[in-house]
Amino acid sequence: MSKKLRVLIVLLLAVFVSSIFAGCAPKQTTQPEEKIKVAFIYVGPHNDGGWSQAHDEGRLYLEQQLPYVETAYSENVPEGAPCEKVVRDYANQGYKVIFTTSFGFMDPTLNVAKDYPDVVFEHCSGYKTAPNMGTYFGRMYQPDYLSGLVAGKMTKSNYIGFVAPFSTPEVVREIDAFTIGVREVNPKAEVHVIWTNSWFDPALEASAADTFLANGADIIASGVDDPAPLEEAEKAGKYSLGYDRDMASAAPTSVLTSRIWHWGIYYKQVLEAVHDGTWKPEEYWGQMSTGITELAPYGPMVPQDVRTLVDQRKLEILNGVYDPFNGPIYDQSGNLKVKQGEQLSDADKLTIQWFVKGVVGTIPKSGS
Amino acid sequence: MLRFEKRENVSLKLRIFISVISVLAGLIIGAIAILLARINPLTAYKSIIIGAFGSKYTLTETLVSATPLILISVGLILVFKMNFWNIGAYGQYIIGAIFSSYFALFGPPNISRFLLLTIMTFAGLAGGAIWAIIPAVLRAYWEVNEVISTLLLNYVALYILKYFMYGFWRDPTSHGFPLSKPFAMNAQLPRIIPNSRTNLGLIFGIIAAVIIWFIIKKTKFGYEIRVIGGSKEAARYAGINVARNMIIAMIISGALAGLAGMAQLSGVIHMLQIEINPGYGYTAIIVAWLSYLDPFAAVFVSILLGALASGGYQIQITMQVPFGIVAVIESAILFVLIGSEVLMRYRISFAKGRA
Numbered sequence: 001m002s003k004k005l006r007v008l009i010v011l012l013l014a015v016f017v018s019s020i021f022a023g024c025a026p027k028q029t030t031q032p033e034e035k036i037k038v039a040f041i042y043v044g045p046h047n048d049g050g051w052s053q054a055h056d057e058g059r060l061y062l063e064q065q066l067p068y069v070e071t072a073y074s075e076n077v078p079e080g081a082p083c084e085k086v087v088r089d090y091a092n093q094g095y096k097v098i099f100t101t102s103f104g105f106m107d108p109t110l111n112v113a114k115d116y117p118d119v120v121f122e123h124c125s126g127y128k129t130a131p132n133m134g135t136y137f138g139r140m141y142q143p144d145y146l147s148g149l150v151a152g153k154m155t156k157s158n159y160i161g162f163v164a165p166f167s168t169p170e171v172v173r174e175i176d177a178f179t180i181g182v183r184e185v186n187p188k189a190e191v192h193v194i195w196t197n198s199w200f201d202p203a204l205e206a207s208a209a210d211t212f213l214a215n216g217a218d219i220i221a222s223g224v225d226d227p228a229p230l231e232e233a234e235k236a237g238k239y240s241l242g243y244d245r246d247m248a249s250a251a252p253t254s255v256l257t258s259r260i261w262h263w264g265i266y267y268k269q270v271l272e273a274v275h276d277g278t279w280k281p282e283e284y285w286g287q288m289s290t291g292i293t294e295l296a297p298y299g300p301m302v303p304q305d306v307r308t309l310v311d312q313r314k315l316e317i318l319n320g321v322y323d324p325f326n327g328p329i330y331d332q333s334g335n336l337k338v339k340q341g342e343q344l345s346d347a348d349k350l351t352i353q354w355f356v357k358g359v360v361g362t363i364p365k366s367g368s
Numbered sequence: 369m370l371r372f373e374k375r376e377n378v379s380l381k382l383r384i385f386i387s388v389i390s391v392l393a394g395l396i397i398g399a400i401a402i403l404l405a406r407i408n409p410l411t412a413y414k415s416i417i418i419g420a421f422g423s424k425y426t427l428t429e430t431l432v433s434a435t436p437l438i439l440i441s442v443g444l445i446l447v448f449k450m451n452f453w454n455i456g457a458y459g460q461y462i463i464g465a466i467f468s469s470y471f472a473l474f475g476p477p478n479i480s481r482f483l484l485l486t487i488m489t490f491a492g493l494a495g496g497a498i499w500a501i502i503p504a505v506l507r508a509y510w511e512v513n514e515v516i517s518t519l520l521l522n523y524v525a526l527y528i529l530k531y532f533m534y535g536f537w538r539d540p541t542s543h544g545f546p547l548s549k550p551f552a553m554n555a556q557l558p559r560i561i562p563n564s565r566t567n568l569g570l571i572f573g574i575i576a577a578v579i580i581w582f583i584i585k586k587t588k589f590g591y592e593i594r595v596i597g598g599s600k601e602a603a604r605y606a607g608i609n610v611a612r613n614m615i616i617a618m619i620i621s622g623a624l625a626g627l628a629g630m631a632q633l634s635g636v637i638h639m640l641q642i643e644i645n646p647g648y649g650y651t652a653i654i655v656a657w658l659s660y661l662d663p664f665a666a667v668f669v670s671i672l673l674g675a676l677a678s679g680g681y682q683i684q685i686t687m688q689v690p691f692g693i694v695a696v697i698e699s700a701i702l703f704v705l706i707g708s709e710v711l712m713r714y715r716i717s718f719a720k721g722r723a
Contacts (some may be wrong), residue, residue: 045691074684076691080643081636082681085429088565089685092425103545107639115563168545197534197546364534 035070036097036274038062038267039090041083042075043102044200044225050244051199051225054261055101055124057245061264062271069271079104084111091116097274099267100124102199103168109133120274124263125170127283127350134281136266137170138292141177141349142317143259145324146295146310147241148181150256151189151219153306154239155182158189160219161212163229165199167363169352171223176356177324178221183358185309192217193361202228213238219256222247230254239301246296258296265291285346289318325349330357372714383712390708394701401696405689412683416697419682420675426682428564432636434667434674435566436461436628438573440652441659441666442580443624447617448661449584450596454618456503456518457625458649459525460496464626465633466529467495469640472555472633473537473548481554488555488630489572496626497619499525504618508611522649526642533642548640557635569631573670576624577663583620584663593617625649654702657709676701 040059042052052075059071072095074086083105090098091112097120100109106126113121113133121133129135151160160182164171179191192215194208201224209220209232220233221241227250233240234251242248242258266286273279286292295314298307316322327338332355338344344352353363399409420430440457447454468488475484503521506512532538533546541549557568584590592613596603603610628648637644655673659665680694710716 039685072685072688074681074691078643078646080641080646081632082646084636085432085678086681086685089429089681093685104547104641104643107547107550111638166545 035068036271037093037095038069038071038097038271039095039099040071040073041077041086041090041098041100041102041105042073043077043079043104044075046073046075048200048226049247049250050227051261052101054244055099055263058261058263058265058267062267065264065268066271066275068275077105079108081108084108087112087121088115091119096120097122097271103166103170120270120279122270125168129281129283131281134270134284136270136284136286138261138266138286138290139288140170140259140261140293141173141324142288143293143295144174144177145181146314146317147221147257147259148178148183149185149310149313150181150298150302150306151178151221151239151241152182152184152186153309154256154302155186155189155219157216157218158186159212159215159217160189160191160221161209161215161217162191162193162221162223162361163205163208163212164193164195164223165225166197167195167353169350172355172363173349173352174223175359175361176352179356179358180324180329183356187358189358191221191359193355193359195361195364196224198224200225202226205229206232209233227251242296248296248299252299253301255299256302257298260294260296262291262294285350287320289320331355332357332359371717372710373717375713375715386708386711387705390704390711391701394704397700397704398697401693401700402689405693407687407689407693412687412689412697415683415686416676416679418679419686420679425564426678428561428566430671430675430678431561431566431570432564432674433678434670435569435573435635436632436648437652437655437670437673438667439569439576439628439631440625440648441655441670442573442577442663443621444652444656445659445661445663445666446580446583446593447621448656450593450614450617451600452504452507452614452617453515454500454503454518454621455515455653456500456521456622456649457628457652458645458647459518459522460499460622460625461629461632461645461649462522462525462529463499463629464492464494464496464623465629465640465644466532467626468492468630469537469548469551469633472551473640475555477552479554484554485557485634488634489627492626492630493623494626496629497623499626500618500622501615504615508614529640529644530642533640537640546642551634551638555634556638557631559635565636567631567635569628569635572627572631574667576627577667580620581663589613589616625652654706658705673702 040055042055044052046056047053062069063071077083077086079102087098087100087109099122101124103125106123106128109121109123110128110130113130117132123135125137126135162175175193182189182191196204196208205224205228209229212220213236219239220229222229222243227247230240230242230247230251234254239256240251240254242255245260247258248255323343325344327342328336328340329338331337402409402412419426421427444454468491471487471491503514503517506517507514537548539547539549559567592608595608596610596613600610651673655666655669659669676698680698683689684694
């Protein structure tokens with residue numbers, strides 16, 4: 001049996017191969033100058049309407065800005081073994097800079113970085129580095145806070161639903177900053193949290209949003225990678241806050257504003273450094289004033305007085321005179337975590353695993 | 369009306385003919401999808417082959433993809449021989465992975481690599497076996513349909529894994545992300561080809577294939593299994609203990625799936641996390657089927673399907689084909705191959721009147 005099968009397999013392969021090479025003349029593409037090959041790894045589709053698309057827009061910006069750069073991407077890459085394979089494939093194909101754009105890509109990226117010391121790796125939103133691997137992120141909590149001000153002013157039911165992916169510090173920080181903004185202008189409002197335990201699961205996110213709406217939420221904030229929760233809010237005639245990109249087009253009558261990423265600014269900076277030979281691994285965490293994060297234009301339903309208030313705070317953040325994590329800040333059970341006149345340190349912000357007062361929800365405990 | 373008539377003996381010639389035709393049909397369906405993405409299908413297929421076999425690197429990656437398929441499929445072959453449909457390799461793989469991870473994560477730190485890996489190997493085997501005993505016993509003594517019970521236990525296994533990953537096995541320094549601590553060096557299977565990820569798991573797979581072949585062809589147990597597969601009634605009449613054989617076969621099948629989980633964690637991923645199993649348990653069913661339940665053929669079919677997966681990742685990179693197109697090509701080929709099985713086993717004719 002096995003012998004027959006082997007014959008069969010060889011035959012199949014022969015047919016397969018010959019059908020390919022027949023009628024397929026070798027095509028030579030000539031390149032005038034050696035470009036730097038840059039790869040991007042996305043956890044969702046490149047056109048997910050949110051997180052991955054924001055990175056893809058950064059990739060296109062990079063291509064358009066720097067003529068000596070050539071880019072490629074892989075999408076829908078799971079955060080397990082397949083990720084390491086994809087990163088490895090790129091490194092092996094002569095890609096010189098590889099951006100991996102999801103938290104769960106951190107260890108796979110590190111594993112490959114060890115085996116390819118001549119390739120530059122940049123991992124988004126993590127905390128592990130190597131001599132040839134840096135991390136990068138932006139202070140999204142600043143626009144988060146500003147959108148919280150908008151939400152606090154606009155809510156009537158004082159019930160705001162936040163559809164959140166994983167309880168990583170990134171997301172906890174987002175929810176905290178958002179809630180600080182909400183409570184600053186509306187101490188009665190509460191921010192309710194549902195974890196979807198996925199970056200990209202539109203069906204689950206929609207049902208989380210529906211749960212909020214059924215319980216009386218009149219604003220839905222999204223921390224996930226796509227506009228699904230916003231679309232539910234739009235259907236219910238309620239307001240929502242977009243994330244990653246300006247999501248107004250996904251739910252035009254619902255989106256108050258969005259907190260958005262401009263990754264291209266950082267990508268250009270990295271590639272210029274690589275090109276000049278000055279690249280060094282760093283833990284980049286860009287301020288809103290660098291332009292890496294931004295608050296999208298307001299929807300038509302946001303009244304002028306709210307805009308004026310938020311714009312004022314935005315100016316203070318951009319000028320560095322105000323930070324959302326200025327004290328006093330209390331945690332959920334009312335303990336004073338940051339004293340008046342002090343500010344939560346960057347180290348604490350980067351590892352934050354507690355909710356501020358006004359958040360309704362729990363952070364799953366890590367063990368051992 | 370279509371009429372299906374069971375073929376008695378399928379000649380090798382017919383087999384080759386149908387397989388070639390069906391692969392070509394699969395390639396043509398895939399080609400339509402590729403054309404819709406405005407890419408030359410011939411170039412795409414060429415890239416898949418180069419992406420799977422074109423260099424030492426891609427060849428070793430193909431072997432990495434094939435390793436879990438080999439381990440799981442040869443185990444499935446044993447139970448499929450007795451017409452026991454184990455759809456639960458997915459769950460057995462996960463439980464094996466959890467069992468072996470326990471020793472990698474919480475075992476004594478200064479234990480030797482050889483000893484730790486031996487313990488992890490047996491833990492993986494045991495985990496998979498335990499998960500397989502449940503449906504085997506249910507089937508053997510209470511006639512509970514094993515297709516349903518093994519399938520549903522997959523979900524139970526996945527939720528057990530999630531329980532650990534969102535609970536007390538989560539690395540406190542993982543910042544809330546469901547990952548375990550990385551495995552230390554002494555919990556990692558050695559690589560068998562330098563500068564590649566091809567690890568000892570591949571050798572495990574080949575040894576498993578030899579053992580399963582030996583069991584089926586050379587032992588009384590294997591003979592009994594084949595008799596049970598032919599007719600359970602006849603087997604009982606001949607005095608064969610069907611229940612006992614069923615349970616033993618499932619223990620072996622589950623153990624190998626559990627070992628696949630251990631080998632994948634210890635040899636490739638080096639940590640426990642939720643996404644450790646992109647459907648190997650299901651792909652291995654296809655492998656077992658396409659290899660006509662021959663363990664050695666299963667090794668080659670595993671490598672071919674591993675190549676398809678591995679090459680599929682590569683064409684995303686080399687040709688910037690969208691992910692969906694890769695999935696369409698893979699599924700078109702597999703679907704037609706499976707569909708051709710009907711042609712292989714039945715003669716189909718058009719007939720008037722009742723079928």
